[in-house]
Structures are given as C-alpha cells and as structure tokens.
Amino acid sequence: MAPVNADIVNGSKVTSPVKKTLPEVEDNGKRYSYEMLVETANFLLSKTDVRPVIGVICGSGMGSLAENISQPECIAYEDIPNFPISTVEGHHGKLVFGYISDVPVVAMQGRFHYYEGYPLWKCCLPVRVMKLLGVKALIATNAAGGLNPNYKIGDLMIVRDHINMMGFAGNNPLHGPNDERFGPRFPPMNKAYNYEFRKVAKEVAKELNIDNMVREGVYTCLGGPNFETVAELNMLKMLGVDAVGMSTVHEVITARHCDMSVFALSLITNECVTSYDHDAEANHEEVLDVGRMRQDILRDYVSKLVNRFVKYLPQNP
Numbered sequence: 001m002a003p004v005n006a007d008i009v010n011g012s013k014v015t016s017p018v019k020k021t022l023p024e025v026e027d028n029g030k031r032y033s034y035e036m037l038v039e040t041a042n043f044l045l046s047k048t049d050v051r052p053v054i055g056v057i058c059g060s061g062m063g064s065l066a067e068n069i070s071q072p073e074c075i076a077y078e079d080i081p082n083f084p085i086s087t088v089e090g091h092h093g094k095l096v097f098g099y100i101s102d103v104p105v106v107a108m109q110g111r112f113h114y115y116e117g118y119p120l121w122k123c124c125l126p127v128r129v130m131k132l133l134g135v136k137a138l139i140a141t142n143a144a145g146g147l148n149p150n151y152k153i154g155d156l157m158i159v160r161d162h163i164n165m166m167g168f169a170g171n172n173p174l175h176g177p178n179d180e181r182f183g184p185r186f187p188p189m190n191k192a193y194n195y196e197f198r199k200v201a202k203e204v205a206k207e208l209n210i211d212n213m214v215r216e217g218v219y220t221c222l223g224g225p226n227f228e229t230v231a232e233l234n235m236l237k238m239l240g241v242d243a244v245g246m247s248t249v250h251e252v253i254t255a256r257h258c259d260m261s262v263f264a265l266s267l268i269t270n271e272c273v274t275s276y277d278h279d280a281e282a283n284h285e286e287v288l289d290v291g292r293m294r295q296d297i298l299r300d301y302v303s304k305l306v307n308r309f310v311k312y313l314p315q316n317p
C-alpha cells in the first residue's frame with residue numbers, strides 16, 4: 001500500500017507539497033479537495049498544542065466517552081472550516097482534543113450519518129482530517145441493534161468484521177476519483193479491524209471483569225433513518241450479521257484507505273425484532289438511555305484501550 005506522504009501526517013504544521021488535478025466528480029466540484037482538508041487540519045493545529053495519535057468517534061448517546069479526556073480543548077464543528085454540522089440528538093457536534101491516560105487524542109463528540117443528508121465521503125471527512133493531524137489509530141464506537149439472539153441490551157460488541165451493505169449498491173465513501181495522497185485506488189479490507197487491538201480488547205475486558213458482557217461479531221450499516229423491517233433483519237441474520245447500525249462502516253473504510261489502524265465497538269442498545277409476534281419497537285430514546293446506562297463502563301474500557309493500543313501504533317519514520 002503506497003504510504004501517505006510523511007510530511008503531511010506527522011501532526012506538525014501540514015503542507016500540501018503535491019499539486020495534482022483530479023478529474024471533475026459527479027457532485028460537481030463540491031467534494032472537498034485534499035487542499036481543503038489540509039486547510040481544516042491546519043486550522044485545528046493552530047487552535048491546540050495537542051498532537052493526537054488516537055482518534056475516537058463517539059456513537060449515539062456515547063458522547064460522555066469524551067468526558068474522559070484530561071486538559072480538554074473543545075472546538076465546535078460550526079467553527080471549523082469545511083466541517084459539516086451535527087443534526088442528531090445525542091451527537092453534540094464538537095471535537096475534543098486532550099489526553100486519555102497521557103495519550104494525546106482527539107474525539108468526535110458527534111458523527112455524521114448518511115441519513116442526515118450528507119454523502120458518505122462527507123460523513124467520513126473527519127477521518128481524513130484526523131489522518132492529516134497525525135492520528136494513527138481510530139476507535140469508532142456506535143449504538144447498534146443486537147441481531148445475534150445471544151446478545152443482551154447493554155452488551156458491548158468488538159467488531160471483528162463488517163458487511164458493507166450500502167457498498168453493495170455502489171455507495172462507498174471512496175467512490176469517485178482517488179487521491180493517492182490518502183491511499184490506493186483499490187484498498188484491501190480483509191484486515192479492516194486490527195487483530196492486535198481486538199486481542200487486547202478481550203484481555204482488557206477480563207481485567208475489568210466485564211468479559212461477560214463483551215462479545216465479538218459482525219456489524220452492518222444500513223442507510224437509515226428508519227429502523228429495519230422484520231424481513232430485512234431476518235435476511236441480515238442469514239448473512240451472518242450480529243449487530244445492525246447506521247454508521248461506522250464507511251468511516252472504517254476511509255480510515256483503512258489512509259492506512260490508519262482501526263478498532264470498533266458497538267453498544268447493543270436494543271434487541272432487533274425478528275418476529276411479527278413481538279410487540280417491541282426500536283426507538284432512538286431507548287438507544288440514548290442505554291448509552292447513559294453504560295457510560296461509566298464505556299469510559300473505563302475505552303480509557304484502558306487507549307492506554308494499551310498506543311503500544312501497537314507504528315512509530316514515525
């Protein structure tokens with residue numbers, strides 16, 4: 001895999017040495033160019049002295065993960081050049097720079113979803129900005145419905161793999177001209193979720209005595225915003241999906257494209273209804289409630305993970 005130009009990913013002032021004209025894209029030049037993302041990264045670097053090596057994306061109702069950050073410096077999305085804004089309840093809409101267990105991090109308190117009206121490449125723009133800031137590993141968290149019948153509400157699922165349902169229909173964050181400064185045209189995805197991180201996450205779950213609620217499985221993202229029909233869920237179950245959500249997959253693809261190591265964690269917030277006899281209906285309030293219920297455990301877990309993952313990050317050349 002061609003490395004991204006080292007000059008632009010060391011977390012120091014970013015420059016854009018390579019001038020390259022990409023073909024017009026079908027969204028008529030509205031797609032952010034490399035130079036615009038460099039501008040965004042430079043803006044952020046000028047606002048903070050923190051040089052993050054791990055990025056965290058907080059899932060729905062999981063924003064309190066960022067409360068773990070010491071010496072926090074918050075920047076609202078609306079103040080960041082070229083950034084979208086958060087429109088969903090449970091997504092605060094700010095970047096938090098600081099330290100978790102002495103490791104410099106940046107957390108997104110609020111992510112962008114396709115159903116908000118953002119194209120996938122725009123949903124994933126912050127991941128590329130993180131790369132330009134010098135971030136080497138991404139921890140993406142999400143709220144998800146538990147499809148595996150053994151999962152209980154409040155369980156945590158380490159994502160072993162995903163099924164890119166939206167990608168099956170050709171909707172992919174990497175769709176359109178490829179910018180080699182981020183990564184190759186045809187990135188592999190068979191090692192999307194870092195093996196060492198998953199192994200460490202299972203060890204840490206034991207150490208924290210939460211291994212009875214930590215699972216490992218396959219996540220899929222649908223476009224939303226509606227929750228799934230019974231028939232859709234039964235189809236996904238047959239395909240081997242354990243948890244269903246509306247995010248993360250495209251962020252992970254974008255992160256792997258630019259060679260970031262990835263760990264993803266789903267909080268099972270509701271049981272997927274796979275029978276017509278079942279009375280329950282999924283709803284966003286329940287999703288947020290379960291996030292609140294699990295916030296202390298999640299904070300401790302992610303804090304320990306950051307502390308352990310840092311040992312596996314590639315060193316600067």
Ligand SMILES: O=P(O)(O)O[C@@H]1C[C@H](O)[C@@H](CO)O1
Pocket residue numbers: 058059060088111113141142143144224245246247248283284287
């Ligand atoms: O941002 P995530 O994936 O955690 O949010 C999930 C999917 C929908 O946005 C929302 C549904 O309640 O939660």
